[in-house]
Amino acid sequence: GDSVTQTEGLVTLTEGLPVMLNCTYQSTYSPFLFWYVQHLNEAPKLLLKSFTDNKRPEHQGFHATLHKSSSSFHLQKSSAQLSDSALYYCASSGGSNAKLTFGKGTKLSVKS
Amino acid sequence: EAAVTQSPRNKVAVTGGKVTLSCNQTNNHNNMYWYRQDTGHGLRLIHYSYGAGSTEKGDIPDGYKASRPSQENFSLILELATPSQTSVYFCASGDRGQYFGPGTRLTVL
Numbered sequence: 001g002d003s004v005t006q007t008e009g010l011v012t013l014t015e016g017l018p019v020m021l022n023c024t025y026q027s028t029y030s031p032f033l034f035w036y037v038q039h040l041n042e043a044p045k046l047l048l049k050s051f052t053d054n055k056r057p058e059h060q061g062f063h064a065t066l067h068k069s070s071s072s073f074h075l076q077k078s079s080a081q082l083s084d085s086a087l088y089y090c091a092s093s094g095g096s097n098a099k100l101t102f103g104k105g106t107k108l109s110v111k112s
Numbered sequence: 113e114a115a116v117t118q119s120p121r122n123k124v125a126v127t128g129g130k131v132t133l134s135c136n137q138t139n140n141h142n143n144m145y146w147y148r149q150d151t152g153h154g155l156r157l158i159h160y161s162y163g164a165g166s167t168e169k170g171d172i173p174d175g176y177k178a179s180r181p182s183q184e185n186f187s188l189i190l191e192l193a194t195p196s197q198t199s200v201y202f203c204a205s206g207d208r209g210q211y212f213g214p215g216t217r218l219t220v221l
Contacts, residue, residue, distance in 0.1 A: 043212040
């Protein structure tokens with residue numbers, strides 16, 4: 001079946017440094033890829049999505065490029081902010097089924 | 113953005129009791145989903161639906177039932193609640209990308 005592997009556990013950064021959270025996937029189909037962000041005591045929110053190879057969607061300073069050749073969809077931001085501290089999930093959705101396969105989540109902690 | 117609401121937002125239940133969690137979406141999405149979220153396990157899919165009258169088992173369906181009486185409404189039912197079902201439950205809707213409700217915090221004593 002489909003699977004998503006992302007940077008696990010806690011990533012701690014100093015404010016102003018770049019953010020990169022890794023995500024790779026395995027899928028029988030050519031999937032849609034998503035990043036979700038979940039702040040403390042809130043619901044997950046859709047941050048980015050992509051289906052097209054080598055396109056780079058952006059939102060709130062974050063971007064991610066889908067590379068089908070390496071099955072990757074890494075999340076990046078040039079300069080971390082304190083408000084970026086949250087739990088981030090990478091997810092994929094393939095075929096005619098819109099079910100999402102989630103990674104285990106990466107907790108990002110940005111400190112001043 | 114899609115509007116998904118859940119009720120109740122918090123619930124305390126007794127072991128062996130019946131619990132119904134409700135979800136409503138107003139964006140005419142065909143697909144709806146129920147997840148639970150526990151520390152160390154991330155988001156796990158319990159049941160989902162492709163439209164009114166349909167329900168499908170997700171990855172962890174044991175101990176849960178689901179009901180989709182209309183396009184807008186999707187319920188999760190715990191017939192005999194157990195303490196292991198203490199968790200935060202999220203409903204989501206969406207046909208390519210999912211939009212989550214605010215969550216229900218369920219405690220089973």
